[in-house]
Amino acid sequence: MPQMNMIQALNSAMDIMLARDPNVVMLGEDIGYFGGVFRVTDGLQRKYGEHRVLDTPIAEGAIVGAAIGMGVNGLRPVAEVQFADYIYPACDQIFSELARLRYRSAGDFWAPVTIRTPCGGGIRGGQTHSQSPEGIFTHVCGIKVVMPSTPYDAKGLLIASIEDDDPVVFFEPKRLYNGPFDGDVNKPAVPWSTHPKGEVPDGYYTVPIGKAEIVRKGSAVTMVAYGTMIYVCEAAARALGIDAEIIDVRSMVPLDTDTICTSVKKTGRCLIAHEATRFSGFGAELSATIQEECFWDLEAPIGRVAGWDTPYPHAFEWEYFPGPLRVAAALQAVMEAA
Amino acid sequence: MARRSRLHIPQHHSRPGEEPDFSYLETSPAGAVPRPDVNARVRDIGSLSIDLVRVLDDSHVAVGPWNPHLEVPDLQIGLRHMLLTRIFDERMQRAQRQGKTSFYMRCLGEEAVSVAQGMALRPKDMLFPAYRNQGLYVVRGRPLVDLMCQLLSNTRDMCKGRQLPVMYHWAEGRIFSISGNLTTQFPQAVGWAMAAAIKGEDDIAVSWIGEGSSAEADFHHAMLFASVYMAPVILNIVNNQWAISTFQGFAGGEQRSFAARGPGYGMAGIRVDGNDFLAVHAVTQWAAERARTGAGPTLIEHVTYRGAAHSTSDDPARYRPKDDYEKWPLGDPVLRLKNHLIALGEWSEERHQALAQELEVHVTESWKEAVQYGTLTDGPRLNRDLMFQDVFKEMPEQLRKQREQLRAEQGV
Numbered sequence A: 001m002p003q004m005n006m007i008q009a010l011n012s013a014m015d016i017m018l019a020r021d022p023n024v025v026m027l028g029e030d031i032g033y034f035g036g037v038f039r040v041t042d043g044l045q046r047k048y049g050e051h052r053v054l055d056t057p058i059a060e061g062a063i064v065g066a067a068i069g070m071g072v073n074g075l076r077p078v079a080e081v082q083f084a085d086y087i088y089p090a091c092d093q094i095f096s097e098l099a100r101l102r103y104r105s106a107g108d109f110w111a112p113v114t115i116r117t118p119c120g121g122g123i124r125g126g127q128t129h130s131q132s133p134e135g136i137f138t139h140v141c142g143i144k145v146v147m148p149s150t151p152y153d154a155k156g157l158l159i160a161s162i163e164d165d166d167p168v169v170f171f172e173p174k175r176l177y178n179g180p181f182d183g184d185v186n187k188p189a190v191p192w193s194t195h196p197k198g199e200v201p202d203g204y205y206t207v208p209i210g211k212a213e214i215v216r217k218g219s220a221v222t223m224v225a226y227g228t229m230i231y232v233c234e235a236a237a238r239a240l241g242i243d244a245e246i247i248d249v250r251s252m253v254p255l256d257t258d259t260i261c262t263s264v265k266k267t268g269r270c271l272i273a274h275e276a277t278r279f280s281g282f283g284a285e286l287s288a289t290i291q292e293e294c295f296w297d298l299e300a301p302i303g304r305v306a307g308w309d310t311p312y313p314h315a316f317e318w319e320y321f322p323g324p325l326r327v328a329a330a331l332q333a334v335m336e337a338a
Numbered sequence B: 001m002a003r004r005s006r007l008h009i010p011q012h013h014s015r016p017g018e019e020p021d022f023s024y025l026e027t028s029p030a031g032a033v034p035r036p037d038v039n040a041r042v043r044d045i046g047s048l049s050i051d052l053v054r055v056l057d058d059s060h061v062a063v064g065p066w067n068p069h070l071e072v073p074d075l076q077i078g079l080r081h082m083l084l085t086r087i088f089d090e091r092m093q094r095a096q097r098q099g100k101t102s103f104y105m106r107c108l109g110e111e112a113v114s115v116a117q118g119m120a121l122r123p124k125d126m127l128f129p130a131y132r133n134q135g136l137y138v139v140r141g142r143p144l145v146d147l148m149c150q151l152l153s154n155t156r157d158m159c160k161g162r163q164l165p166v167m168y169h170w171a172e173g174r175i176f177s178i179s180g181n182l183t184t185q186f187p188q189a190v191g192w193a194m195a196a197a198i199k200g201e202d203d204i205a206v207s208w209i210g211e212g213s214s215a216e217a218d219f220h221h222a223m224l225f226a227s228v229y230m231a232p233v234i235l236n237i238v239n240n241q242w243a244i245s246t247f248q249g250f251a252g253g254e255q256r257s258f259a260a261r262g263p264g265y266g267m268a269g270i271r272v273d274g275n276d277f278l279a280v281h282a283v284t285q286w287a288a289e290r291a292r293t294g295a296g297p298t299l300i301e302h303v304t305y306r307g308a309a310h311s312t313s314d315d316p317a318r319y320r321p322k323d324d325y326e327k328w329p330l331g332d333p334v335l336r337l338k339n340h341l342i343a344l345g346e347w348s349e350e351r352h353q354a355l356a357q358e359l360e361v362h363v364t365e366s367w368k369e370a371v372q373y374g375t376l377t378d379g380p381r382l383n384r385d386l387m388f389q390d391v392f393k394e395m396p397e398q399l400r401k402q403r404e405q406l407r408a409e410q411g412v
């Protein structure tokens, strides 16, 4: 099977969808001729034309607003927001419009828009190229929220998102574009070409939205994470020699409560990890849901490990990032409690 | 299922491997554009937003009604500031290449915008810059060491390590904090100007964005508020032809000038040769007086060219001809002012060489000092506790706890 990094896998998903469905169009800043600042759309305009892969003015509100209009008029738009940190000008169109159109028109109008956006830290991007705002989007009813952690899932989930008739905000953990990253910057970078999840079929396939994946089976504790934190969790559990079951949420909305809670009921312990700030982060929703469903099976309070409740500081990138040390300490605490 | 699209897509004039083509650029001869009274009515000065105000002609002589008649020492200071900005940029670009800092953005070819404007304003006027206005700091006299320490995120970093390089601020020097989010400063500058008017003060606010950034809604919000309240503000669009990989046609420049949006909102609009130090100075003085006397805001479009890559993360060879900048019809602002001074008999190649050398030494000395306070790779480092300060005025309990947790994690 071919090996792809996450950039190539995403590119392949879009290539396939542009070829399969003449209604699929892409729009975003620098995505066309240039191929995107992370090169995710490289070559697509050359192959499918300027009328299907559109460079746009720098106006995220207009990109999403126009995508809604295109969607209402029969197209299937895939919008790119260059960095998740720059999605806020589009939030009125996302929250008030895209998310509610189907509801307020009793199903008569809807727009199958996918919004792709790179998120997360670890690239020395400072506070405006490092954010993880996924939690904000999960708080709005009517949009699906997805974040893959492997090239295989990235391709399958993106195809599923584009085919989905509901709007999807698709977060791409950019630190994983070129390889898995366990939070230790001093280790040499690992490319996807040496990783089993870098094996990606050339052709069409989907990974269903709304299904979590157990990436490591274990019995001592359940670690619930997504995006870059999957690899940090693996490293922390390995370092402590703890037999953790690690679950990749993959889809925050809708949430696969079954897979998560079945695991927690089995292990009796749970640690939740994300890069985003802790307070009112998606971990709070996970923790509440798990507590409600698994209370009588829990042997210890649910732990949460996250980014600090500050903006992402340029100079303190690795003190900010919830790396293996912080995750290990949290894991230890969950194991020792009660 | 081939369809025939009827959608218009703005067309680049020349792509990598092609001959640079600037036939789209409409210019006016130096001295040709009339200079109206500063309190002229918007409806009477519409052509200012379409023509191109130029003062320096092809033989390096200052001509026409916009000639600001600056004193020779001021011209020499302007040249010095522009040259220092350029040498500083080159050195910082190299520092990034050497891994001393993570990121840098040059303003090569656009130096006249910040320097001439900075000089035409009063020290108390409040500036709301974008990330390519480093010349403002040079004009207002911030020591280069301070800028370098920000670039290095070191122990003397004015941002305490929180911002990406080049996102400076200077409260005392009245230069607002730069945001990574494009165009947000535009309505803020208008609000600052409204406050000055409310307080009955005659300071004005001035803000800058790139032409690409004029696509954001914040541009339109700013224009609307500025014109509704006749706010004492100058709003600048630096049209350097490129927004990363997309040329100005994608920001709306294909059909009409950016300056013409001024009259569209009921405010004065001026299109100026952004590489002509004298013209930029003159239109800024005009707009400042107009704002200060309550005659209303002005939108200025500076027609210039982004000579360098967008940033150290960018490779322009992917999207424009390699020799595009050399073929730019409006030339190099530093060279043009230098030639003007030579034409006046007030400058020479020898003096220019000597100045360049002096400034090189100044930049090198500043750098030597700055790295003593730390670099991205070498200590000393900022205290990590600083990460938790200034989220709020008083640190809430939750952040105190997190600070303790980090101390424990790091074993301190």
Ligand SMILES: Cc1ncc(C[n+]2csc(CCOP(=O)(O)OP(=O)(O)O)c2C)c(N)n1
Binding pocket: A029, A058, A082, A086, A089, B132, B180, B181, B182, B209, B210, B211, B212, B213, B214, B240, B242, B243, B244, B306, B310
């Ligand atoms: C809201 C927002 N969207 C996107 C970006 C990413 N971005 C940074 S600079 C830039 C291009 C800006 O071009 P322009 O305004 O013409 O200024 P120039 O860089 O040419 O000086 C883009 C798209 C951003 N910083 N903020």
